[in-house]
Amino acid sequence: MGRGGPPPGVFGKGGGKSDLPFAGIPPEMLERTNALADKEPDFSELTVPFSHRPPDEPTFTxxxxxxxxxxxxxxxxxxxxxxxxxxxxxxxxxxxxxxxxxxxxxxxxxxxxxxxxxxxxxxxxxxxxxxxxxxxxxxxxxxxxxxxxxxxxxxxxxxxxxxxxxxxxxxxxxxxxxxxxxxxxxxxxxxxxxxxxxxxxxxxxxxxxxxxxxxxxxxxxxxxxxxxxxxxxxxxxxxxxxxxxxxxxxxxxxxxxxxxxxxxxxxxxxxxxxxxxxxxxxxxxxxxxxxxxxxxxxxxxxxxxxxxxxxxxxxxxxxxxxxxxxxxxxxxxxxxxxxxxxxxxxxxxxxxxxxxxxxxxxxxxxxxxxxxxxxxxSTPPSVMESSWPRKIDDMQGDIQLNNVSFSYEKGAPVLKDVSLHIEAGQSIAFVGPTGAGKSTLAKLIARFYDPDSGEILIDGQNVRDVSLDSLHSQLGVVPQEPFLFHGSIRDNLKFAVPHADEETLLAACRAVGIEDMIARLPQGLDTPCHERGSSLSSGERQLLALARVFLSRPRVLILDEATSNVDQQSESRIERALDTLLQGRTAIIIAHRLATARRADLIAVVDDKRIREMGPHNDLVAQGGYYADMYETWERQHESE
Ligand SMILES: Nc1ncnc2c1ncn2[C@@H]1O[C@H](COP(=O)(O)OP(=O)(O)OP(=O)(O)O)[C@@H](O)[C@H]1O
Ligand SMILES: [Mg+2]
The missing domain is CATH 1.20.1560.10 (ABC transporter type 1, transmembrane domain)
Incomplete structure (x- = not known):
């Protein structure tokens, strides 16, 4: 239902919420509008509840x-x-x-x-x-x-x-x-x-x-x-x-x-x-x-x-x-x-x-x-929820990978025998060359894919046993190519939290520093985004995606190159916002920019299908390995700028 429509419950029982003041339907029309509303079919309820596992139905013939x-x-x-x-x-x-x-x-x-x-x-x-x-x-x-x-x-x-x-x-x-x-x-x-x-x-x-x-x-x-x-x-x-x-x-x-x-x-x-x-x-x-x-x-x-x-x-x-x-x-x-x-x-x-x-x-x-x-x-989901999924009610965010190997296509491994421990509340940055498998690692932790061998534990539980609902509702992901739906900026933000009120939405925008940008738009939050957000700049898209994940307040946050397309000013603004957002949360940050990476508690260099080095920034620099080289190069460039 568009803006300015009557309040929910009058037309269309599944109707949306309007934000304009509504004077009410004149009494002489009320009876007929209600009669109309009764006639309108309501498809908003699921007759069969959605399940992650395919239902036990006979084969489709x-x-x-x-x-x-x-x-x-x-x-x-x-x-x-x-x-x-x-x-x-x-x-x-x-x-x-x-x-x-x-x-x-x-x-x-x-x-x-x-x-x-x-x-x-x-x-x-x-x-x-x-x-x-x-x-x-x-x-x-x-x-x-x-x-x-x-x-x-x-x-x-x-x-x-x-x-x-x-x-x-x-x-x-x-x-x-x-x-x-x-x-x-x-x-x-x-x-x-x-x-x-x-x-x-x-x-x-x-x-x-x-x-x-x-x-x-x-x-x-x-x-x-x-x-x-x-x-x-x-x-x-x-x-x-x-x-x-x-x-x-x-x-x-x-x-x-x-x-x-x-x-x-x-x-x-x-x-x-x-x-x-x-x-x-x-x-x-x-x-x-x-x-x-x-x-x-x-x-x-x-x-x-x-x-x-x-x-x-x-x-x-x-x-x-x-x-x-x-x-x-x-x-x-x-x-x-x-x-x-x-x-x-x-x-x-x-x-x-x-x-x-x-x-x-x-x-x-x-x-x-x-x-x-x-x-x-009859194609089963390749990431299948276990038949007795366990709910994690209050995720702490302790993540452990034990000897994880993974390939998209058989015979072409992307990750081999990766082991890793991220304690609850820690932030870790994945750095490394393009195509090394950083995003893949993040996708495995979010259980978009299952590893070929090895296991991934969250709070000590194998993710395969955790219910997909409880996993995905507490795990926020900002993907490398954020996607926006056709609809307004508001709709896209609310995608994470459908009932969020105006104040919360604006707070999220403030946190990622797009408050001014939205204030400048003549239609504000109601500015339409076109399909895949093609009417917004990449940076704006990234910021919106960040605001969206802010809203859902996840226990574990995965940011894949979330700041790669924004200017320096926005980047530092986001970094400040991240500092508050990351407090008490586990975070996985994938970044090519070492300025972002070095703020994390731990840095893992992903290269050659494995984790090559891991440790806090200072330790890795002192160690004088691959990361130290990367950092040195980056610093030199930075100074010359
Ligand atoms: N859906 C897929 N099917 C097959 N191969 C894939 C798929 N996604 C990624 N790959 C391959 O897996 C490897 C790792 O990809 P990944 O996206 O994890 O790299 P990355 O480290 O995130 O790189 P970048 O820094 O460029 O984002 C690459 O060689 C890539 O070609
Ligand atoms: Mg990637």
Whole structure:
């Protein structure tokens, strides 16, 4: 809800908090606004509580997913069945009209037939309308459940998954795959069953009209149709697979090039990008054209067989009629009315046959979507919460690493046998060359990843046994590339502490020294940040990220290059703020600037997959090792400035 809206609880039960004074809704409107509010659906509660471990659900298959809805699905099937049956009354009525009304010249009967026919049409219309609504609502419900379920699973997965998975592909899962499934559920599946049933019905009715004629029709039409359908299935299966792959590529390309737009502009790659995208979209169009072509051949082929069969039935019917009922007696064994009804039913016979082929395709793409979603849903988070997680209520911040080794990719270790002890309340600075593994070390402590071997203890407990909630709520991380959400500065700050009041927010801004900057902005805290904070400078982004972590008052603080992009003045301001913030807290500070690093109680030089030196600043300088060299170089430069 935007600014200036009515107070929460009037519109939208999950509504936000407004900061402007609100005069209240005039009494004469209150009743109606409240009535509106009651009608507004409320999705703010989780029906299933979020858990870090995947719930014990059966593997995702079409059947396991539809299981809980079987009665509603059966209801849909019943409606479709009734609609189909109503459609089959027509030929019967035609027969009655011809044999019992037109030939004997009985208007009474004709009138009756007309009334029954009219009534059945009205009924069919009502049933069809209801069916469309019913299946639509059911399909949307299923999609809603599925979307939330897939999204919840994505929230559960670990960082490595998102590093490896192309974002565009995930988008395809959430859009076109889920839509393919939606079409299948809303129309495909139920129609598939209904058309199959209706085919059987029609054959049964045909037999009841005339056995030899039906047999002849089936013997001639069925093999041709089966052959054609088999061909269609084979060809179109490949075609639709192609279409699905191509749309995934279109979305992936879109995602990539849009999120890298800054780079695209600076390298002047627009033209190239357009050509590239045109190729991808062109492939998608080609794939669609191919399937359309296959479908059109199949459609016109079935129409041809349909017409041919009808002609054959007409000629055969002529002979049968002459044989069994030469006088055209309307009460005879096979009548002229029956022949006409038979022909109408032959036409009907081909409708489900035609529809079945199309539905088969829907089934195919729906099923392919199910397989892809199943793979996604059965990917376990690589950082799994233990089944009996222990809560650390009041984290002291004693951190110990015992022989920790880690690699992002097998065979390429980033850290080897690292051991380290940080006492509660101590601050430690990681320094070392680029790519040495400093950020990795910090990520392991925050349990974004699990080590390949060795263990990490916080307050003497293995982090693997600690509940992720209690770990992450007491451990504040300012990552190397801070991320801001689309929203105002206020929203981004409140991300850490949703209920923080204005005073607290401003205090946090004051602590990191952005109070003035915010005061200068015409909209203040309500200034919008664009996606990923691209409308703010890197330094401003870092400062905001710092303020955000200030707000959450973590017990352990991890700052990854938190001051690398700010000017000297801001840096010293932040350092002063850090001095207060770090009091009584454990802190891990990763810094290339030794001015920041040297303030820490301990300094660890990370290099060559291990900790090369560790100790207080003065000791390391006195020791005359790697750090002493670094420091000397830095000091010399500093003096010359
Ligand atoms: N998600 C990842 N997948 C694979 N390799 C990675 C991943 N993240 C980092 N690496 C590799 O691991 C090594 C250590 O990276 P890390 O980010 O820990 O370095 P760093 O010491 O923080 O460097 P910098 O000072 O530049 O931030 C690097 O060689 C890097 O290429
Ligand atoms: Mg780093």
């Amino acid at each position: 079409l059947w396991s997913f539809l299981g809980p809805y079987k009665f509603r699905m059966a209801g849909g099937l019943l409606l479709v069945g009734i609609a189909e049956m109503l459609g089959l009354i027509g030929p019967y009525l035609v027969m009655t009209a011809i044999d019992d009304a037109i030939i004997p010249g009985d208007f009474q009967v004709l009138l009756m037939v007309a009334v029954i026919w009219g009534a059945s049409l009205v009924l069919a219309m009502l049933v069809n309308g209801f069916r469309t609504w019913y299946l639509g609502v059911l399909g949307q419900l299923l999609m809603y459940e599925l979307r939330v379920r897939v999204f919840a699973h994505l929230q559960r997965l670990s960082l490595d998954f998102f590093t490896e998975e192309k974002a565009g592909r995930l988008m395809t899962r959430m859009t076109s795959d889920i839509e393919a499934l939606s079409t299948l559920l809303q129309t495909g599946l139920i129609n598939l069953v209904a058309q199959g049933l209706s085919l059987m019905f029609i054959v049964a009715i045909l037999f009841s009209f005339n056995v030899p004629l039906t047999i002849v029709m089936l013997v001639i039409a069925a093999p041709v149709m089966l052959g054609m359908t088999a061909w269609f299935r084979r060809v179109s299966e490949k075609g639709y697979e192609e279409v699905r792959n191509k749309i995934a590529e279109v979305l992936a390309d879109l995602q990539e090039s849009l999120s890298g737009m800054r780079l695209v502009i600076s390298f002047n790659r627009m033209k190239h990008n357009i050509i590239n995208h045109r190729n991808v979209v062109g492939d998608y169009r080609e794939a669609n054209n191919r399937t359309a072509w296959v479908s059109s051949i199949y459609q016109s082929g079935t129409t041809f067989v349909n017409v041919g069969t009808s002609l054959l039935v007409l000629i055969l019917g002529f002979f049968i009629l002459r044989e069994v009922n030469p006088t055209m007696d309307p009460d005879g064994e096979f009548t002229i009315g029956a022949l006409i009804a038979f022909m109408a039913l032959v036409d009907r016979f081909f409708r489900p046959v035609n529809a079945l082929a199309g539905l088969y395709n829907q089934f195919q793409s729906g099923n392919a979507a199910v397989i892809k979603l199943r793979d996604l849903l």
